[in-house]
Amino acid sequence: DVKVTQSSRYLVKRTGEKVFLECVQDMDHENMFWYRQDPGLGLRLIYFSYDVKMKEKGDIPEGYSVSREKKERFSLILESASTNQTSMYLCASSPRGNQPQHFGDGTRLSIL
Amino acid sequence: GQQLNQSPQSMFIQEGEDVSMNCTSSSIFNTWLWYKQEPGEGPVLLIALYKAGELTSNGRLTAQFGITRKDSFLNISASIPSDVGIYFCAGRSYPGAGSYQLTFGKGTKLSVIP
Numbered sequence: 001d002v003k004v005t006q007s008s009r010y011l012v013k014r015t016g017e018k019v020f021l022e023c024v025q026d027m028d029h030e031n032m033f034w035y036r037q038d039p040g041l042g043l044r045l046i047y048f049s050y051d052v053k054m055k056e057k058g059d060i061p062e063g064y065s066v067s068r069e070k071k072e073r074f075s076l077i078l079e080s081a082s083t084n085q086t087s088m089y090l091c092a093s094s095p096r097g098n099q100p101q102h103f104g105d106g107t108r109l110s111i112l
Numbered sequence: 113g114q115q116l117n118q119s120p121q122s123m124f125i126q127e128g129e130d131v132s133m134n135c136t137s138s139s140i141f142n143t144w145l146w147y148k149q150e151p152g153e154g155p156v157l158l159i160a161l162y163k164a165g166e167l168t169s170n171g172r173l174t175a176q177f178g179i180t181r182k183d184s185f186l187n188i189s190a191s192i193p194s195d196v197g198i199y200f201c202a203g204r205s206y207p208g209a210g211s212y213q214l215t216f217g218k219g220t221k222l223s224v225i226p
Contacts, residue, residue: 042219101157
């Protein structure tokens with residue numbers, strides 16, 4: 001079974017802090033994705049990566065950056081957290097080609 | 113960009129009833145996926161469809177890839193309380209620009225009354 005592990009289920013941070021969300025997958029997948037999920041807005045893609053050290057902006061990259069130094073790990077960084085970044089963050093991975101994405105359990109992030 | 117309309121937004125049904133939900137797209141997709149998300153969890157893949165007209169089952173769940181390639185349907189037969197959750201459709205135009213990306217519907221929230 002595919003396993004996508006997000007480092008924290010719940011996280012509380014303060015405005016202005018630099019926040020790191022970590023995601024690890026154990027299936028040697030090339031593609032990794034970060035989404036945020038908000039009521040009424042569904043899943044929105046923040047960034048994705050199709051290879052080590054490669055990254056592409058999704059639909060809402062502003063205020064975020066990412067890092068992929070190793071194939072199995074994809075980090076989402078909130079450079080200076082703001083209250084409007086309070087959300088559920090979901091990481092996903094997929095192999096190359098037309099294959100489904102598999103999701104982690106999410107990190108519920110609150111910015112106070 | 114591509115848009116997916118998923119309906120209904122929510123449904124309340126009696127245990128044992130059948131359920132239908134669907135997604136329609138403004139453009140053609142080559143892949144349709146259906147996910148279920150339970151409270152506090154991430155989405156879990158239920159069914160993947162890769163060909164127009166394809167009908168695939170997973171237990172009591174059946175999904176179809178529409179002939180026009182612009183829609184997909186998910187049916188749940190004889191619902192049980194553990195079917196509660198939010199069901200998402202997702203589509204992909206593959207290959208093509210942005211072919212790694214999925215377009216998601218906004219979800220159908222299913223409540224089952226015992």
